[in-house]
Amino acid sequence: MNFKVFDGGICASKGFKASGIYCGIKRPANDTPETKHKNDICIFVSDTVCNTAAVYTQNKVKGAPILVTKKNLEKSGNKSIAVIANSKNANTCNADGIEKAEAMCELLAKELNIPKEQVIVASTGVIGQILPIEPIKTGIPKLVKELDYNKNIEAATAIMTTDTVKKEYAVEFEIDGVKCHLGGMAKGSGMIHPNMATTLNFITTDCAISSNLLQEALSEIVKITYNCLSIDGDTSTNDMVSLMANGMADNKEITSHGADFDTFKSALYEVMANLTRMLAKDGEGATKLIECITSGAKDKDTAITVAKSVVCSSLFKAAIFGEDANWGRILCAVGYAQADFDINKVDVDLKSKNGIISVCKNGTGIEFSEEKASEILSADEISVLINLNDRNESATAWGCDLTYDYVKINGDYRT
Amino acid sequence: MNFKVFDGGICASKGFKASGIYCGIKRPANDTPETKHKNDICIFVSDTVCNTAAVYTQNKVKGAPILVTKKNLEKSGNKSIAVIANSKNANTCNADGIEKAEAMCELLAKELNIPKEQVIVASTGVIGQILPIEPIKTGIPKLVKELDYNKNIEAATAIMTTDTVKKEYAVEFEIDGVKCHLGGMAKGSGMIHPNMATTLNFITTDCAISSNLLQEALSEIVKITYNCLSIDGDTSTNDMVSLMANGMADNKEITSHGADFDTFKSALYEVMANLTRMLAKDGEGATKLIECITSGAKDKDTAITVAKSVVCSSLFKAAIFGEDANWGRILCAVGYAQADFDINKVDVDLKSKNGIISVCKNGTGIEFSEEKASEILSADEISVLINLNDRNESATAWGCDLTYDYVKINGDYRT
Structure with a gap:
């Protein structure tokens, strides 16, 4: 199937605003001048509640954000509105990890006036270093203020760690004569050997599709894209893909198997396979x-x-x-x-x-x-x-x- | 258990002669001046027929020497007298591989006047390059002529590839009041991630022990030594350990489980664990x-x-x-x-x-x-x-x- 490649990453889907800033999360020792003030935190928010699917790392060590996101989606019946993600610190293997990940959700939920269970939280960076909550607390109002329908790049750069380029991909496709969009952003570039999950990836769509089919599509396509990627054989503790569908394209909701579902899956494959390729090409130290x-x-x-x-x-x-x-x-x-x-x-x-x-x-x-x-x-x-x-x-x-x-x-x- | 560490590697066991020479097997392109004339072929021979155990690589791609050795030991009822091994060429994935490996056994058997089924053959080096048989043909009479009870080092250096040091270890132990010996040599140092087998390893003992118990001991100790070693995650096509017991220590043959068998296994562990450690320490490029x-x-x-x-x-x-x-x-x-x-x-x-x-x-x-x-x-x-x-x-x-x-x-x- 041929899709029209679309600009805008996660903001290619109608009704998704994003923002990304430097809030001041430090690497344990000294950052280099190049990395010192790079964006380190981002959010993105849908105008309406989204059906949501996710897959998580199979590593026994699970980052606190993974555990909190999983619990949130269980509580909300797989509904979400907003995502908050930071780099430079994985908030994993810390005694206060859950507390901090929950605080991130609560602070953002309060600022957006939404239920905290409808927030997805993710962190990437060094394992086993206490996450400083103060810069995040100060950053969240700023992030909310800067939300915009075209700030996908600000968000995509905020989740980069050793990545040398940002990774975004989006396509346009038609369901039932209606134009829909599906876009994503991803983060590399080491500790990548996804196992039934993947590195940090966020995908949005404005296509209307039921929660069950959304999860089925994600699980199926993960298996033949991110799970077929290896940079170094190391399965990360913080792997996650989330897929949010807000239905704002106004197509007739996909609720059963058939041609429409197949089209949706093809579009999802197109985005995820291209992001996988970008992740491989920007693997740590890679030249080929x-x-x-x-x-x-x-x-x-x-x-x-x-x-x-x-x-x-x-x-x-x-x-x-x-x-x-x-x-x-x-x-x-x-x-x-x-x-x-x-x-x-x-x-x-x-x-x-x-x-x-x-x-x-x-x-x-x-x-x-x-x-x-x-x-x-x-x-x-x-x-x-x-x-x-x-x-x-x-x-x-x-x-x-x-x-x-x-x-x-x-x-x-x-x- | 504390064992007396013994000099002599594979020749520490009574009745084993060895030799190693440079016969002129070439790397496909140009050797460096340092590697050009290093020993590239060795043999070792027991004064009497040996009970023999072996384990082989689990890689689906099996070097021709592996297949020929396996067949030989099946035919001979796990008896062997001599080993021939070369470096610089793995004789693997070649159309004429079996033919060449069999020729090596035949040529040596003829020169020693023993059945060709009692020869173990092994090769290590580049995969998929035709093995030149002429230098081996010329080398074998010379190897036989140079056989000596203390040429273990000549043999151990002949199986080195990217190894920077030779690997030998031997111990003395007592069975039934009789002093026995067990010694081995091994080859590193890349493509090492043994799986139910190991890299190229040869072990000799003068202890008298039945074929069945010899195999049982080898399989058990391989699992907790070589199979717990990884240099780079790559399981080689030419992995093999052979263990030859000629009984020349004249102890009462070990034919059942019990204290003597446990002592034998401890000695085997001592040698194999120390060789494993040497292999790890000399892993390709390793500093630690x-x-x-x-x-x-x-x-x-x-x-x-x-x-x-x-x-x-x-x-x-x-x-x-x-x-x-x-x-x-x-x-x-x-x-x-x-x-x-x-x-x-x-x-x-x-x-x-x-x-x-x-x-x-x-x-x-x-x-x-x-x-x-x-x-x-x-x-x-x-x-x-x-x-x-x-x-x-x-x-x-x-x-x-x-x-x-x-x-x-x-x-x-x-x-």
Whole structure:
């Protein structure tokens, strides 16, 4: 399905205002001059109450904001109006974490005059550092005052941590002859190996759709987008995707399976897959995006497992950084994927804007031009095509190369 | 149990001769002057036929030598006399791999005048490059001629790839009043994340013990040593441990469970755990050894799963390289371990020769001196102590830090 790409990120959907500011949350040691005054907190608010779906990290360590958001949505019957999110501090593993996350909801609810259970709260940054509530308290009235239908960028930049670029994507689609919109923003760029959830992602839509179908669509699309992404194999404690639908496009509400629901899911896939791609490309220290596409699998899970195994291999990721067509490492990673297929039927091709080359056929190396392979790998977006030659299922996983800068960033993140 | 540490590696066991030479197997592109003439092939031979146990990689891609060794031991009823192993080329994913691996066995068997099914063959190095058989053919008579009861070092250096030091360990122990010996050599140092098997390891003993108990001991000890090791999360295609027992110590053969079998297993653990530690410390690019010790687990598997999760975390490994006490990353990795425990009861301490410090209590951060933590992390061997505060099982996992040099080595390994 082809969608019209739309500007505006989370504000592409009708009736969503946003704002983002620097309120003064500090990193534990010294910020650099570049990061010192970057936006560190944002809110966004719908003009009307939204049906809401969410998925959360499967890490046993769950950030306090995750626990509070989950409880809020349970209490409100999956309704929400507003989101508050900060960077620089994850508010996780702190004795007073729940108290602080609840305070964030209460303060914003009071300022907006809405029930506190209709607030979603999220935090990202260093784990295990006490969250200072004072700058947030002072910041909230300012955030509310600055709310605007086109301040999506202010919000998207406020959730960046080691991200080097903001991540937003939005599309327009039609339901029942009515134009609808769906847009999102996401945060990278390390501790990313989503497991039944994802890194911090916020999606809005003005499409009218029931709560149940909203959750069904989100869970289904998460599985084939964010959950097929790995930067470094580390599943974060604060992963969350929320999806808010305020119905302001005024289409006939989607309440059952069928063509309209399929269109909605396609639009959701379009936004989430593009955000996933952006997250991979801006992985910590990354110089290259890696897309691994498995085809010919006997089922979807097999295709996903094999594709993820390749993008998670440190050895392969380092080889891609070095632009070395070391396909043995690809086959090695395919081989240790916990999935059911015949390794002796596996073909591997390498592809980029510079061309395509076969490097392995029926699980065995074939002769190829190293020169041509190097040229292909010199591009900044590399595709690895794996054909299991079994049946017809396929899947894509996204990742990035492993570089000196990844080590540099993470050798000294806190201090 | 305290064992007398013994010199001699695989030759510490009575009746084992070894040799190692440079025969001229080339890396696909140009070797460096340092690696050009390093030993690349070795053999070792027992004076009498050995009961033999082995475990192999669980990777679906299995090196040709693995397949040939497995078949040989099946045919011979788990008897072996000799081992031949080369580095620089893994003989894996090649159309003629089986043929070449069989030729290695045949050539050596002929030269030694033994059945070819009693030869174990192993290869390590680049995957998917045709193995040149000519230099091996020329090398074998020379290897046989040079066999000696104290050429263990010549053999141990011949299996090194990116290893910076050779790995050997041996102990003396007593069975039934008779002095026995058990010694081994191992090869690192990348693509190491053993799964029900391990990297290339060869162990010899002069202790008399039945084939069944030999295999039982090996499988049990592999689980708590090599399988608790991770350098980079990549399970190799050529993993193998072989354990040969020639009975030349002349003890009464161990044929049943009991005190003697327990002593044998302790000696085996001593050798395998020390080799595992050496492998971790010499991990590709590593500057620090990381030991993660989980205690208070409800069962052994839980303890192992949690400890392995921590040593596998790229983020944590990079933090250790940076000597940054970022315990949030430890707790994060504990949290995504697929095991059953209460995260709110978890304590974390950091320890080295410079002291010990508590950083997390009941799943929550506690105040600690960053200065003291930095001092502890400045050592080159770091222990992470994780207490699940549940029941009494414990386990150790071994790994190393993630460094610029890991990326450098693996960005350009083939060429």
